[in-house]
Amino acid sequence: MNEPKKLHSRGVLDWFDPRGRQVGGWGFIINRISAIGLTIYLYLHLVMLGKLAQGPEAFDAFIATAKQPLILFGELLVIIAGLYHGLNGIRIALTSFGVAVRYQRALLIAVVLLTAAGSLFFAIRMLSIH
Amino acid sequence: MSDEKWTVTFIVFRKKDEQPVRYDTFTLEVSPNEYVLDAVERIWAFHDRSLVFAHACHHSTCGACGMRVNGVERLTCITPIREVTRNGGTVRVEPLRNFPVVSDLAVDMSRLYQAMDVVHAQAVHPLDAAPLEGDGIRPPRQVPQPEEEGEFLRLADCIECGLCVSACPVAGTDPAYLGPAALAGAQLQSIARNPDLLSVVDCAEGVWRCHSAYECTAVCPSNVQPGWRIMDLRRQVVAQRIKALLGQR
Amino acid sequence: MQNAPLSAPKPGEGALLWTLKIFSGVLILLILILHFLVNHYWAPNGLLSHAEVVAYYQNYPIVPFMEGFFLIFVVVHSLLGVRSIALDLRPAPRVLRGLDVLLLAIGLIASGYGIWLLIRVTGWGG
Numbered sequence: 001m002n003e004p005k006k007l008h009s010r011g012v013l014d015w016f017d018p019r020g021r022q023v024g025g026w027g028f029i030i031n032r033i034s035a036i037g038l039t040i041y042l043y044l045h046l047v048m049l050g051k052l053a054q055g056p057e058a059f060d061a062f063i064a065t066a067k068q069p070l071i072l073f074g075e076l077l078v079i080i081a082g083l084y085h086g087l088n089g090i091r092i093a094l095t096s097f098g099v100a101v102r103y104q105r106a107l108l109i110a111v112v113l114l115t116a117a118g119s120l121f122f123a124i125r126m127l128s129i130h
Numbered sequence: 131m132s133d134e135k136w137t138v139t140f141i142v143f144r145k146k147d148e149q150p151v152r153y154d155t156f157t158l159e160v161s162p163n164e165y166v167l168d169a170v171e172r173i174w175a176f177h178d179r180s181l182v183f184a185h186a187c188h189h190s191t192c193g194a195c196g197m198r199v200n201g202v203e204r205l206t207c208i209t210p211i212r213e214v215t216r217n218g219g220t221v222r223v224e225p226l227r228n229f230p231v232v233s234d235l236a237v238d239m240s241r242l243y244q245a246m247d248v249v250h251a252q253a254v255h256p257l258d259a260a261p262l263e264g265d266g267i268r269p270p271r272q273v274p275q276p277e278e279e280g281e282f283l284r285l286a287d288c289i290e291c292g293l294c295v296s297a298c299p300v301a302g303t304d305p306a307y308l309g310p311a312a313l314a315g316a317q318l319q320s321i322a323r324n325p326d327l328l329s330v331v332d333c334a335e336g337v338w339r340c341h342s343a344y345e346c347t348a349v350c351p352s353n354v355q356p357g358w359r360i361m362d363l364r365r366q367v368v369a370q371r372i373k374a375l376l377g378q379r
Numbered sequence: 380m381q382n383a384p385l386s387a388p389k390p391g392e393g394a395l396l397w398t399l400k401i402f403s404g405v406l407i408l409l410i411l412i413l414h415f416l417v418n419h420y421w422a423p424n425g426l427l428s429h430a431e432v433v434a435y436y437q438n439y440p441i442v443p444f445m446e447g448f449f450l451i452f453v454v455v456h457s458l459l460g461v462r463s464i465a466l467d468l469r470p471a472p473r474v475l476r477g478l479d480v481l482l483l484a485i486g487l488i489a490s491g492y493g494i495w496l497l498i499r500v501t502g503w504g505g
Binding site: 012015032035036038039042043046049050052053055056059060063082086089090093096 | 401404407408411429430450453457460464467468489493496499500
């Protein structure tokens with residue numbers, strides 16, 4: 001009788017499903033996905049940097065492999081995620097302290113535009129270097 | 131009053147006891163100026179008397195008829211059919227999320243009422259704490275003061291419809307989260323006036339569960355602006371904690 | 380009518396942890412800009428060989444210091460974020476305690492490992 005009744009919810013799926021969500025909800029979804037992606041990248045990156053301790057051959061061989069298009073594409077994703085998460089972080093920090101809450105939608109649009117511009121800049125730069 | 135008629139197909143969520151969810155389809159001739167609740171009532175009256183749904187006042191005061199219309203939380207008594215579909219179109223009607231379904235479109239909103247009780251949500255607030263009609267989310271700059279001692283009070287805007295809890299992305303995975311309406315109810319009292327609230331909202335099930343999706347504010351039919359109020363409550367919590375740290379309690 | 384008394388406090392997350400997350404986030408952003416400029420813009424060839432990394436770190440000792448602090452802030456922010464996501468799933472108190480120990484261990488190991496790596500690369504360890 002006292003057993004808690006099951007909520008009408010799809011649980012974790014509802015964190016990520018953009019259907020029926022408004023601008024702020026999309027902001028949350030991308031923030032969470034980028035957070036998970038960046039966290040995985042951070043610890044992979046740390047493990048990979050261990051090659052530095054294994055001496056020049058190991059590190060230089062690793063850098064040579066890292067120039068594959070697929071890995072470069074992955075790096076670009078990291079840059080996009082980092083840009084979005086950082087810029088949206090500023091938005092959340094501001095609104096969390098009661099600053100510009102009224103303009104959170106406009107701020108989010110600015111975050112997306114700046115992320116797109118920054119991503120384009122880095123994509124062109126990566127293509128021109130490699 | 132126009133005589134315009136639309137043919138609209140309503141796809142309605144059905145669930146009884148432990149039976150699996152199914153969707154029933156009803157095609158109705160409606161006026162586009164009618165409200166979604168009118169159509170739901172007509173389905174019950176003329177097509178299926180076993181359809182269960184909650185409603186009372188028909189004018190956005192009781193907060194009973196919240197449902198998801200085409201995936202978005204709406205107070206169905208003030209949602210014109212014209213706003214959610216077109217002639218020949220469909221309208222998907224589902225119960226609110228993040229509450230247990232009692233039957234079909236009716237949900238058990240106990241978690242909301244209990245959370246309102248936990249924060250001692252008030253039915254009236256000082257005039258300067260709640261926004262006036264159409265005055266946006268900021269408290270009004272100039273609050274009239276009574277000539278004698280005391281302050282003017284006004285009725286709280288929140289009609290406890292539960293749309294905000296349904297729209298919150300986190301409320302579905304954390305049943306103990308106080309939720310937007312209750313946190314807004316706490317903010318309206320202010321922690322400075324009611325210090326006991328600090329420990330109630332400064333915890334995992336309180337203000338820190340909010341991740342600023344602002345879905346609550348987007349769906350609130352009553353200008354409560356819970357998103358803004360949660361952010362303001364956070365500011366209050368941090369300010370109180372810093373004051374306590376500096377020994378200025 | 381009198382309401383029921385306010386419920387007992389339920390900690391698990393609080394103003395301190397949240398403030399730490401926000402401030403580490405802001406510091407990450409500041410150092411990230413420096414990190415990008417220093418490692419991929421000012422550094423000759425973008426530090427793509429072992430010799431360059433070693434020489435660069437040895438010539439500019441402020442850089443490994445900056446990287447060390449960057450690592451600590453990123454680790455703190457990421458683990459607090461993971462904890463916050465876990466709390467969204469309302470873990471049982473026992474599970475949360477276990478998670479706290481695990482996250483603390485990961486944070487200490489990652490920070491220690493990163494600092495050890497910096498010391499190895501700069502050759503400060505002798």
